[in-house]
Amino acid sequence: MSLSQVQKYRPHLHFSPQENWMNDPNGLIYFKGEYHLFFQYNPNDSKWGPMHWGHAVSKDLVKWTELPIALYPDENGTIFSGSAVVDWNNTTGFFPDEPGLVAIFTHHLENEVYIPPKQSQSLAYSYDNGRTWVKYQHNPVLEHDSNVDFRDPKVFWHHSSNKWMMVLATGQTISIYSSPNLIDWCFESEFGDNIGSHDGVWECPDLFELQVENSEESKWVLFVSIGDNPKFEKGSLTQYFVGTFNGSVFQAEHEDEKWLDYGKDNYAGVSFSDIPVEDGRRIYLGWMSNWRYANEVPTQGWRSQMTLPRELGIRKVKDSYSVIQKPVQELDVYFTRKEVINNKLIDKELRYDFDESYGMITLNIENMDATKYGVDIHHTQSNVTSIIIDTQKQLLILDRKNSGMNSFSDNFSMPQEIKLFDTQKLKLNLVIDSSSIEIFGNGGEFALTSLVYPDKACEEISLHALDGEMKVEEGYLLKPRT
Numbered sequence: 425m426s427l428s429q430v431q432k433y434r435p436h437l438h439f440s441p442q443e444n445w446m447n448d449p450n451g452l453i454y455f456k457g458e459y460h461l462f463f464q465y466n467p468n469d470s471k472w473g474p475m476h477w478g479h480a481v482s483k484d485l486v487k488w489t490e491l492p493i494a495l496y497p498d499e500n501g502t503i504f505s506g507s508a509v510v511d512w513n514n515t516t517g518f519f520p521d522e523p524g525l526v527a528i529f530t531h532h533l534e535n536e537v538y539i540p541p542k543q544s545q546s547l548a549y550s551y552d553n554g555r556t557w558v559k560y561q562h563n564p565v566l567e568h569d570s571n572v573d574f575r576d577p578k579v580f581w582h583h584s585s586n587k588w589m590m591v592l593a594t595g596q597t598i599s600i601y602s603s604p605n606l607i608d609w610c611f612e613s614e615f616g617d618n619i620g621s622h623d624g625v626w627e628c629p630d631l632f633e634l635q636v637e638n639s640e641e642s643k644w645v646l647f648v649s650i651g652d653n654p655k656f657e658k659g660s661l662t663q664y665f666v667g668t669f670n671g672s673v674f675q676a677e678h679e680d681e682k683w684l685d686y687g688k689d690n691y692a693g694v695s696f697s698d699i700p701v702e703d704g705r706r707i708y709l710g711w712m713s714n715w716r717y718a719n720e721v722p723t724q725g726w727r728s729q730m731t732l733p734r735e736l737g738i739r740k741v742k743d744s745y746s747v748i749q750k751p752v753q754e755l756d757v758y759f760t761r762k763e764v765i766n767n768k769l770i771d772k773e774l775r776y777d778f779d780e781s782y783g784m785i786t787l788n789i790e791n792m793d794a795t796k797y798g799v800d801i802h803h804t805q806s807n808v809t810s811i812i813i814d815t816q817k818q819l820l821i822l823d824r825k826n827s828g829m830n831s832f833s834d835n836f837s838m839p840q841e842i843k844l845f846d847t848q849k850l851k852l853n854l855v856i857d858s859s860s861i862e863i864f865g866n867g868g869e870f871a872l873t874s875l876v877y878p879d880k881a882c883e884e885i886s887l888h889a890l891d892g893e894m895k896v897e898e899g900y901l902l903k904p905r906t
């Protein structure tokens with residue numbers, strides 16, 4: 425493998441492992457000035473295999489430094505997904521001197537004895553800011569009679585009940601447990617029967633409180649990723665529920681299905697723990713792939729990358745609450761050059777040079793009388809990704825069938841769509857990297873995250889309108905800092 429083959433498709437703004445396979449983000453946490461990203465990692469192959477926790481750190485959530493593997497398999501099994509917390513008050517007794525990190529993860533044991541595999545929850549702790557870890561000597565700390573699909577603990581400190589809470593994926597439901605010390609766990613409740621999508625196994629939950637935009641009100645949000653099911657064309661993706669949590673029971677306040685992202689490549693996303701209150705943000709990132717084709721994507725020597733970190737909020741429209749998401753503001757300094765598009769009427773096509781390795785485009789669009797309009801990203805002369813707004817069908821469509829390499833999966837070429845309520849006025853924010861496009865619409869009201877495998881990130885951008893005109897009231901082509 426030549427260096428250029430290995431570097432082909434390597435992202436500039438997204439974390440990808442130097443070599444070998446990565447899936448879910450794990451143990452996302454902020455501690456002593458560093459963001460930690462642990463991740464599902466197979467150090468022996470660029471396909472999924474026996475899981476470890478890989479590790480990377482960042483000061484700004486965008487530029488990551490990969491560190492040695494944090495957690496290795498042991499006699500209890502391989503290391504599946506989980507979370508990390510700071511044990512500020514030494515509830516575990518692991519930290520007599522000063523607070524440190526505790527990882528809570530799933531041990532996955534698969535052998536002649538354990539068919540089906542046994543999944544249980546275990547602990548490890550670190551005295552040196554996550555560089556090295558000690559496994560708790562009485563692991564596992566939480567087991568269950570039925571061993572299958574009992575995984576992905578996300579733990580947080582619940583102030584009003586003065587306890588740790590764990591949300592855990594248990595087949596097609598999420599179970600909630602509580603603990604005074606991360607070691608002894610007590611079952612509280614189970615959520616998910618007769619609600620939400622059950623098109624795949626439930627995985628990687630997260631539960632947190634968010635303040636509603638422009639209000640004093642707050643809501644609890646439960647993320648649930650649902651695994652691949654061959655009958656479900658979209659593959660694996662993430663749904664969420666908005667409701668209340670009383671320290672024991674989560675209750676959703678709606679019956680409709682809610683999707684975190686309308687693209688195919690945002691899975692298993694969870695939020696960072698312990699971001700200081702003065703900062704106050706809830707930030708998450710996801711694995712930018714899909715179980716339908718993740719093992720086949722055409723990178724060489726490494727596989728997978730994470731989405732951009734995104735700040736979460738809640739918006740109330742009429743009586744419905746939706747999660748909104750925007751790339752974190754730390755990204756802004758990565759773009760210093762900009763071209764302004766002001767009050768431009770577009771009929772047919774307007775092209776801009778954009779010969780850059782990554783970029784961001786923001787557009788405030790008013791449709792005049794076009795039936796379809798949109799943006800084409802010309803990665804090269806022959807690799808084009810199209811974003812089309814169809815005003816009759818009221819859809820935003822991302823079409824990546826001509827975006828580059830796609831022969832590794834039939835499913836990859838199928839269009840990705842969002843139903844829009846208003847196609848006359850639209851705010852778009854697109855982030856383009858070597859092998860991805862992330863779309864954020866109307867100030868974060870919707871997101872569409874999509875991998876692409878073109879020969880180059882971008883050469884030109886074209887804005888287009890069919891059967892009429894559209895107007896860009898205000899727009900920017902943002903280019904990398906020099």
Ligand code: FRU
Nearest residue numbers: 448464475504505627628692
């Ligand atoms: C989700 C998942 C988790 C599991 C991990 C194994 O992508 O299936 O449920 O812990 O991946 O790598």
